[in-house]
Amino acid sequence: MLSIIKTEFEKLKRLHILLIGLIGMAFPAILSVFTQAVVTEEGKVQNFDFAALFNSSIWNSVTIFMPVIFTLIGGYLINREYTDNTLKSILPVPVTFRRLLFGKLLAIGLLSVVFGFYCYIITVLVGYLSGVPDLSVAVLVKSLWQMVGIAACTYIAVLPIIAFTSKRPGAFMGGVIVSFITGYSGMFIKNVVGRSLYPILAGFTVIGFDTKTFMNTNEPANLMLSSLSLVVMLLLTIMIVMLTNLPQATSKNQKHKKSNIFLRPGQRSR
């Protein structure tokens, strides 16, 4: 399994889709500062310090950017094995499709954590460059844990979507739409049980994120239920992968060659 994970990282070299991830994961921080600058006085966060910037960046990441980017990159990395026609080289190694899928999902999980860390660095940079006050070690440490943690939790929340769409070539774009809707819908779930169980929001509870500013709720969500929700997502993913078989052609592939025996001119005339 380790060799599969290592090769997954080797395959990322010069891959343009990562650029989309890097650009996309810079947006939560930029959007936070931009929103603070353009919003009306009533909507502004009164004390917009580094802690508030990190909170806003985490909120934007989870509800908009992370689900979409993780599903897009994850789906693309799985789908390219179909489009680049590499499965026929991997399967006779032998590496089973299920094992390959598990390896890929683990590698994409690590990549998601890296993206979380990248988002953290960008938030620090954006905050520093835009003059956000009160940068302290305590805020940096807490925010690092929260940002990396939320990246891992959000990835777990969308894992079943990535795993399910990996069953069919090209289906991952549908998964991206589903992930976007799933993430965005989270903003409208207010009650405690819903916030605790809804997988995308469960990560907030697990990392100890205070959603009060963003959801107008004072009652904290249930950590046990949230953890359970993410465990269920993991189990669901394992089940989906275990039930996944390599798609078999239902009709014989048509080769785009002349359906003739090739004879050289000399042979034809003989």
Added chain:
Amino acid sequence: MSDIIIETKNLTKQYGEQKSVANLNIHVKKGRIYGLLGRNGAGKTTTMKMLLNLTQPTSGEVVIFGKNIQGNEKKILPRIGSLIEAPGFYPNLTGTENLSIFARLRGVSKRDAISSALEVVGLPYGDKKLFSQYSLGMKQRLAIALAIMHDPELLILDEPINGLDPIGIAEVRSFIRELCDARGKTILISSHILSEIALLVDDIGIIDHGVLLEEKSLAELEEKNSKYVHFIVSDMAQAARIIEQNFGTKNYTVEDDHSLRLYDVSLPVTALNRAFIENGLEVAEAHTCEDTLEDYFKRVTGGEGIA
């Protein structure tokens, strides 16, 4: 251990109503090159995919190294190198990086395995050129390098000379022959380029519409191939009369007004030639011919679809 490395038993693959491969029984012997010959769509690739467990057969068995492939994939597949259809690699990586990925997956421990494989196919090691920038011939060479990188005992190569230029074809033919002769590899190769198969293989299986029509050694085929004397004369009808009256045989066929094929090769060509000239015929050509693999293929498959 049995001398047979690959054996299929009534191997069948059906897509809906259409049988792509029907009750196929092939036998690939150890240390020999077996050529699976057929038109495009004859079932060669499907057969090879079933041998590599890339496609599940509808019925029948695949036995490789004396074991059924089903349930023994981990034991059998690492001993095989393969190339199926067009090469499949990661376009964003160089040839060396691509091979490095598969070397890691295969657990290849030999340090120079990648450079040696690339050297065999004539590609540079550590080149910066990406796979997406490769020509078709280079892609094909890289795929062959991948197939031989882990030093497998058995090679399954589906149309390995596709896209190669004439010099490349000769090089590939030469090192495939060398792999078999010097290193004792068993090789199953498919092609629709008859002349290449004829130059390379020891045994031949002719497959058409998913059915194995013939399975013989090349030597047996050559023995079976008919020989004849081909005459081009000024008057075919008179030449035919001379053959019948002077030489007492009707074992010939007429091609057109000026040419005929005499299948009784025991008759002396010089005597026939003299008889034609003495009877006032002009003889433009007289030479002994033998059926080529192409002729044999046409005869076995009915000749349909030959370009």
